[in-house]
Structure formats: C-alpha cells, structure tokens
Amino acid sequence: MQHEVKIIEPTDLWYLQNNINKETNKFFHPTKAIPFIQQVEIKLNNSGTIIQKGSLHRCLGRLTYGVYKTDNRLREIWVSLTTETEYNAPVYRGTGSVFLEPKSKGHFLHYTQIQVLPSEQWEFDDNVFQFCSDNVVIGARRLKFRQMVGSTDGTWRVTLAPLPEQQAQVVTGTINPTKIIELRSGETLIADYDLVKGFTKGIREDYRKLGHFGKGGGEGYVWMYEGQGKLLIAEMEGLGLG
Template structure:
C-alpha cells in the first residue's frame, strides 16, 4: 500500500478564460483566487485498504469493494474490551489506484504515515484518521466529559490495532504538520492546547487544572500525557496547530 499527495493546478484554458498570465501569476493573483486542489492517491498491489467514510473520489483497477470486517470472534472480544462500538468503513482490495476526495486550497492537509506494531493500540482524534491497511481491528472510544471540554473533536475517537503477529500502517491528516514522538518512563508532556492528535496504549491522557490563577499562579486547564507502563509510548503531535502559519 503506497500513497502520494498531488497538487493539481487549473488548466491553461482556465488561465486564458480568466485573463491571467500563467507564467507570472501561477501561484498568486491580486484580485482572483487561483483554485489549486490537493488530492491523495493510494496504490494497491494485491493488498487492501480501509478508507475514511465518504472519502473515496474514484478508483480504477482490479479491485473489489466491501465493508470493513475481520475475524468475528477476535473483533467482538477486542471491541468489547477496548472500545465502546464497532467502526464501519469501506474497504478496497486488489490491485489498482484509489483517489480520495480532492481538497480545495485553504483546506489542504498534512499527511503522516505511521507503522503500527502488533503490541500497539492507537487512538486518534475525530477527523485525523484518513486510511489504513486492512490487517487491523477498528473501534471507537467515547471521550469523558473533561476530554470533550478541552477539545473540539466531538464525543468519539477512533481506536486502531494491528492483527496479532502483524504490522499495519495508518495514514493521518492534520491541518498543520505533525510528527510522531516517543515518551519514555518518568517523562511528561504538558500542552496548553490540543497539541496531541493521537497516542498509543502506553500513554495516559489527562485534562486538568495546572496550578491556580491569582496569587497561586498557574496555567488553568492543560493537557497532560504520562507513561502508564514500563516501555513507554508514542504520540502524534502537531506543534504549530493553531498558530496560523501552516
């Protein structure tokens, strides 16, 4: 499963019809918006991919379509223990190319590929998950009231885990550039905004008050991430989110 991000520009006819010199005003025109488009393509070679609901734009090749599902016994046990509900999404298998819905300029995403080992479970904020390989178990977890109060991501998070003995891949999309960092034992990450977009099962998340205003000082409510096991965990962070520079 390979993916590529393409930026599509208007045709020469569009520039001509709008009386814009393509050579000198290709990226910017003082009075007219030039409609660049971002589109993500997924190439399959005898493999499968689970796509975010409603994200498919077109597909071509020797492909079969279905609704995501895995071994029922494993799925029922894992979903009941680790998540609240099952997650239904379209899955494509075979050999070919799948193109996702194009995004207009101003709504471009930064895509991050993450390899998931068989001992990891990732949780992602709502809207972060874009697609993944089909050798996974997917579910949805409900946020508690503190988590919902500090985030605009709704009530649910997607939880994803590779099938036993297998490594999977997931691709996320964020408004600002993101990267995966590792948090080791006795380390803590504190952020005054929704910086973390996803984390593994080795991480404990809290949304609580840090100190107090007034004479006691403090920052008010912040996000705190600590390690909940001996081996540590990983987080997907977007440091420039909310700065308006992406």
C-alpha cells in the same frame, strides 16, 4: 499500501480564458482566486485499504470492493454509532489505485503515514484518521467529560491496532503538520492547547488544572501526558502558519 498527495493546478486554457499570466501569477493573482486541488492517490499492490465512508472519488485497476468487518458484530455497531469510522466503511483490495475526494484550496490537509507495530495500539482524534491498511481492528474509546470540554474531539476517539503478529499502516490528516515523538518512562508532556492528535497504548492522558487562583503556575487547565509510548503532535497548532 502506498499513497501520494497530488496538487493539481488549472489547465493552460483556464489561465488563458481568465487572462492570467501563468508564469508570473501562478500562485497568486490580486483580483482572481486561482483554484488548486489536493487529491490523495492510494496505490495498492496485492494489498487492501480501509477508507472513510463517502471519501471515494474513483478507483482503477484489478480491485474488489467490500466493507470493513470484524469478528464481533457488536463492536462494529458500537464503532459506527460512536465515531466517524463506520463499521461498513469501504474496503478495496487488489492491485490498482484508489483516489479520494479532492479538496479545494483553503481546505488542504497535512498527511502523516504511521507504521503500527504488532505490539502497538494507537488512539486518534475522531477527525484525524483518514485511511489505513486492511489488516486492522478498529474500536472506540469514550473521553472523560473534562476532555470533551477542553477539545474539539467530540465524545469518542478511534482506536486502531493491527491483527495479531502483523504490522499495519495508518494515514492521518491534520490542518497543521504533525510528527511522531517518543515519551520515555518518567517524562511528562504538558501543553496548554490540543497539541496531541494521537498516541499509543501505554500513554496516560489527562486534562487537569495546573495551579489555583494564580498559585502553583496559574496556567488553568492543561493537557498532560505521562507513561511510555509514541505521540502524534501538531506543534504549529494555533500559530496560523499551517
């Protein structure tokens, strides 16, 4: 499974009809909004992908359609009720291209591809997961009450792990750019905002108060991560530079 993020601009006829010089005003015009579209193309070569329900725009090739299922029906229903990743999410297999719903300017996302190793299990914010290879098991984890209060993650998180002895791929979409860092044993990550968008099993997450009444730091509630594993972080979150 491979993917490509395409930025589609208006046709030459659109520029002509709106009396805009394409060479000098391609990205900005003082009086007219120039529409640009972002669209993701997932390329399959004898492989498969699971996408969010409702996110398909079109597909082309020698492809078969199915729905995501595990060997545990109760797990499927539980995931469907508690996360945006429904148990009957579409699965496309074969050789060809799957195009996701286009996003208009102002709603573009930054996409990050993650290789999920056989021994790893990732946990993602519910609105971060976009699509993945079809050799995975998807689950859900309930957040603690104070974690719900401190973020916009909702009540549940999506968990994802590859099938035994296999390596999977997952692609996330966030408003700001993200990168993967590794937390080593004995290290601690502390953030005063929702910095982390996903992490592997082995990382312990908590939302706790740092200091009391101005003593001991006085930062109020912060996100803390300890243990050993990988984290998906958005350092530019809240800077307005996304």
